[in-house]
Amino acid sequence: MTATFSPFQDYSAYTPADYAVWQKLTARQLTTLSDYACEEYNDCVKALHPVISPEQPPRFDELNEQLKAAYGWSIKVVPGFLPVDEFFGLLANKRFCSSTWLRTEKQLDYIEEPDMFHDIFGHIPLYLNADYASFAQKLGALGVKYHDDEEKITQLQRLYWFTIEFGVIRQHGELKVYGAGICSSYGEVLHVFNDSKVEVVPFDLDAVLQQDFIISEVQNKYFAINDFSELWAVVDELGARWS
Template identity: 85%
Template structure:
């Protein structure tokens, strides 16, 4: 499928090629993430079955039923990247934006712009987790409150990047991943655990806020939390700091 400006998901437009790509991507990720994703992410994926499964692209209306029942979230269809103020505005009202188009067979491992697989398979499952969902909403609310402050917006983007997109967590059985940019990418998962250049450091708010990133380059530094409750506590800490 090509990117669409439609404000809804035209499910009938998905082609056999789309089904095949979704199946390939989903089966591959489910297998690798069973070992490398955190227990919370895997539990959420299981809870969303069969809406999210290899057999078919997910219907957003069915996902919304489960998301709303859990913590009041829903999916907002968008054509592509949004201005940062609009994006934070959606998060603040418990809406996560997603495209409806799916990559082609020749783009299984790299995309310049996130597609539905990244948005849905990578991001959506953890919105069933209370701590994670609270963190995302509070982060969005801070983005709305300080939208006119360029420095603070940049820091919030860094916080988002090193948690929601590329977050890792230490659990009883070792390091695990939870960030959507990792969970939706087979090569990124393997990179985290097998590349000698990768640096895993303890999550530190000030270090994260100061850490630049380049969206088009593979990550080599990741900040590890120990529990999801740390995330919303971090946002609360930041809110207090900025209000003083």
């Protein structure tokens, strides 16, 4: 499927090559994440079956039905990266943005910008989790409220990066992943659990807000929460500090 933008998902445009790519990516990640993803992520993926499955790319209208029925979320089709204020505005209104194009066979392990597999398989499942969905909406609302404060927006981007994109959690004494940047990437999963350079530290709000990141470089530091309820509590704490 080409990257030509449409504000709607044109399901008829997906080619046999797209189906093959989706099948390979989804089957591989489902197998890998059964051991490495947190319970909440795996439970949500199961709840979205068969809309999300290796058999075919997901239909956004079917995903929206389940998302709206759970906590009022829906998918907003976008051409790619959005301005920060627009992105936070969508989150505040319980809308998560997604591309509709898929990477090629040659890009199975790396793409420069998010495609549908990253956006849907990586991000969407956890919007069926109450704590996570609340966290994302509250984070977006803070972004809207402080859109003209560059320092606060930078801190919110860091919080987003080390939770929604590259979040990890400890469950039953074991490290598990939940961030979309990890859950949608076979290489990132292996990196987290097998690279000796990786540092996992307890989640600390102040440390996260001060931690820089480079979007184009592999992540080597992760902040581990112990429970998903920590996430919305963190946003509430931040909102109280800034009010």
